[in-house]
Amino acid sequence: MLYQWLRRSCLALSCAALYVVPAWHLARLRGNGAGPAAGSNWADLAVSAGVPEMAPGIVGTPWSFRIFGIELLDPLAGVSLLLTGGGASAILIAILPWVILAALLGRFFCGWLCPYVPVLAAANGLRALLRRLGAGPPDLQPDRATPFVLLGCILLLSVAGGAVLAPLVYPPAILGRQLFSAVFYGGVGAGSAVIVLAFLIDTFISRAGVCRWLCPGGALFRLLGIASPVRVRRDREACDDCGTCDEVCSLAQSPMTDGLDSGCERCGKCVASCPQVALRLAAGKPIAVLFRREPLP
Amino acid sequence: MSDGGKRLPPITRRGLLVGGVALGGGVLSLISPPPAARLRPPGALDEPDFTRRCIRCLRCAEVCPPGAIRFATSFGMAGSDTPYIEARSRPCTLCMRCTQVCPSGALAPIDADRTVVGAKVRMGHPRLDRQKCIAWQESGECRACYYVCPYAGAAVRLDGRQLGPVFDREACVGCGQCEEACPEAALAITIDPRNGAPS
């Protein structure tokens, strides 16, 4: 349906941008004779000689993005900066679009824009394969408060250490850096080990474990989106308790039992999968539950 | 579900394990000795403020025309994935584009004007080893550093019978073009980063 098509297009765009934007920059620099082994002092001089202009139209990744003069900053970056003392009003303005969207749509970033999704999809595919082979990996779950505790740890360590540490463990930021490195320097760095580790966790330890229990960005989006009025609603009459929606959900939500919390990313997979079309995404009373205490059986 | 006693349920134990590992690892990484100080891109704030502000977005590296800005992941998280410049292989060309795209002000914006850059940019301090310098040792004919210096005459001048380079710490912006130009047989120049001990 349209919703899924739209969502997947945004995901594809976001993932592609991580490669396309650095590649475009490199092409600009290379095409103008700049790039490695070139020099270009003084902006106006360099521009007149064909080196790219001072302010490129698009620069960055979803972590920190500027498009035609508009600054967009991931809220995790903004909060970290405010806490480490590097904040300013410009920070607040840059995170505002995300904050507003999160307030309206909850944890939408994870479903619509997060470049970790392909890695997660690969891990899920591998899990499914292993399960079919009879070697199904476990799905260990820690306390549901874990992601918020981790978020707090990261922020605490950042304040204590005087450094913005979140981008070192936040998969979208890491992916942005590693893809940039691949494009510009022809290789990935040690940071990609974190992504590999995340993939292994998601495959062998816990289904969507990183997204559900570890990702500090996800936790922050959940906090911001706790009062989101857009949510999954179930038609009790149409529902026949088949449980397909619960199976399909990656994020430990239970639409069948109305057991949703802030972890729902509004991906709409449950809606699409319901054979009775009993679910829909609509505005209504917010879920307003940060995390549910009871785990799934 | 819990076994009715003082033991915590498995999920809570797992949660505490994860949290504990994270906290422990984080503390370890923060207290581990920092890597050798490196040249920061121009406009960088002084060290505690720089690490406080840099969000490791690497937009600065993306727009750097000579590809001088690099980053590296290290266990010591405080400096990990922050941008730096290795002048000997690829020096800064003072185009100031990086300062225009830093979202958090870790690199303060600086106009790409010769005078402004000369006054405001201080990436590091030049250090010449006269024992290695071809001009001073009169082992050949070389004035490469003087010719590439964007502030020749102020940051570096030629002196003495040998017309050997003499650097002025106060006037040097620390771009490192001299360090790169210095012949491989000499490698007599090092730019010591402004923030921290020489590497």
Place this chain on the structure above:
Amino acid sequence: MTGSGARNVPPQGRNRSLVSRRDLLKALPAAGLVAAGAALAGPGAPRSSSRTSTCRICRGLCGVRATIEDDRVVRVEGDPGSDSRGFICLHGMALRDIIHSPARLRRPLKKEGDSFREIPWEQALQEIASRLLDIRERFGPQALAVHSGWALVGHPIHDFLMRFCRSFGTPNLSTVASLCETAARMAQSLTTGSKCRPHIAQSRTAVVWGANPGASSPAWERVVASAATDGRNLIVIDPVRTDLAERATLHLSIRPRTDGALALGLMHVIVNEGLHDRTYVERYTVGFEALLDRIERFDPATVAGITSLPRESIEKAARMIAREGPTSIWTGLGLEHHDDATQTVRAVTILMALCGDLAVRGGAALPIAPGRRRDGEPLPCLYGGMTPHPVPPPIAARPIGYDDFPLFEAFNREAQANLYARAILEDRPYPLRALLLFGANPLVTAPGAAKLSRAAERLSLLVSIDPFLTASGRVADYVLPAATFAEGTPPPPAVTPAAAHPLVPEQHDSRTDWAILTGLAKALGLGHYFPWETLEEALQAPRVPWMADPEHALLSDRLAPGEKASFPTASGKIEIFSRTLERFGYDPLPDWQEPTRRAGPDRADYPLILVSGPRGRAYVNSQFRQIPAIAASMPGPVAGMHPETARRAGAADGERIAVVSPHGRIELRAWVTARVHPECVVVQAGWSDANANLLTDDAELDPISGFPVFRSGVCRVEPARA
């Protein structure tokens, strides 16, 4: 049915296959990411190699060592094992930026309307050839002129440019000799029979006169500057206090175009105080007595007034030069870009003769010796006069400039390019309608840019052959992309020293000068004159004499029987009195006259002396403004002037000002410094958007060499228009 929260229907049946289509779809993006990462993660380390060669940007010919990765020059250093001992300047280091500059021309261009269209090489050569043949049909072969620029100075291809011209039937080959160094060489040759190379390293007193080796010959800067140390003397004579002047023992900030008077004044002091080398003068010179009459009126007080120098400095310099020898004198274009160029350098050369410094260690070395002169010629020619078979037939027509500057033609066998505009616009001495530019940009570098611009429009064919699109190229009919000296196919080692090997293949679709020249020759049906594949092969071919000029035979003197020649002149001696100059109707003795147009406070509209074109470290003539690594040292043109001058003109440092001469006006930034002589404005040349040659013209030329007046024009400074 109500949703009770308890599952009572089993999950939907899934596919029985191991991996479902849906799973594959999910895994695809991740697989794509991994594949992309793997593909990008290492094209492997680039193929790196190191190659030595020679940098040919200037006449320094420094040995270089280049690091090349995947056919791209990434680093250029000086080669410590070469004669230049590892020296390299800003331009050599920037070779990597020059060769790979995005501003390089990629394909041949043809002008259509107001813009260019890319065309294939074969079409370009064919069209140019057919247009040349058409012009030859209508105006005669001499209507074609070929002009080469700085990039081809001292290049062995020069002989073959001459061959190309003469096989086409035109005598009009011109080079930078029309305005660079030739006046000095002629003056030195007229005096000593050879050009003079200052022997700076061995001299006790070194004079740098109208030159700035720190900028023009950076490899020599230390050697020259060292003359000011260890008890030796360095005298710098320059209206600008250059870096070298700062280090000098004595700096004479001379009023431009009074150097001839200074030379005569120095001789006056030296002779009056009996400091000249009597034995040397007696044995090796002719015309000393006649000279005494000439230098009579150049007493120190008079010369001080003429040159604006303190009298004591003149006397001090004279005594240093004569007493504390051997003395070498490095002369530069500061002496030659005036309307008395040749006579001035004559005076300086004769000064050296009086002090016994010619053909003497520590003075001047004379590369041409008696016995190596070609018979029947009054001067040694720059042109070698030898060419391989088949020899192009002789031409009756004389090059442009022969009537006005016959000695120049005798010396160079070239056309005097400063007269091209006149030939194009006025058909004097005959129509000039086609011009091929090999690495030259005369619209910016030649005198009288405004007139030349009009002349370019009247040309039937203008072709620019250059790695970059120059201002001259912009108005051309065809632009052919030339490869730089560092590009091409390396010749076999036996043929060329390894030092001169090209570094990388031709960039884009550019071709070497040799390929372009022979391609054009073949298209013109002159291929049989160029049967060689490569220039190296052509250079190996055995040569025979050609271009012998019967007229020159009439001009030579004969030595008296029994007389032995000490110098390769007609008289066998240093000719203070030049019979050759006399025969050609010029003053046979050095002299100095007031210029006809003179700057001064009485000349209210143009009170200042315009000095245009002194060397700077950043650029070489009009080259390299499109190379950021080089242009960083000097992003825009400046006009240097003394603070007093600036104050009177209402100009402040860094502000935009206009420099106005009787011929034109340009706008640029003021650089206010006490280093510049208070009567001068020093304007950089080579900027197409602030073209100093809009301020000069081609009417006033040195009568002997045809050299232009670049450094003693008249001008004023005013604030730029808002």
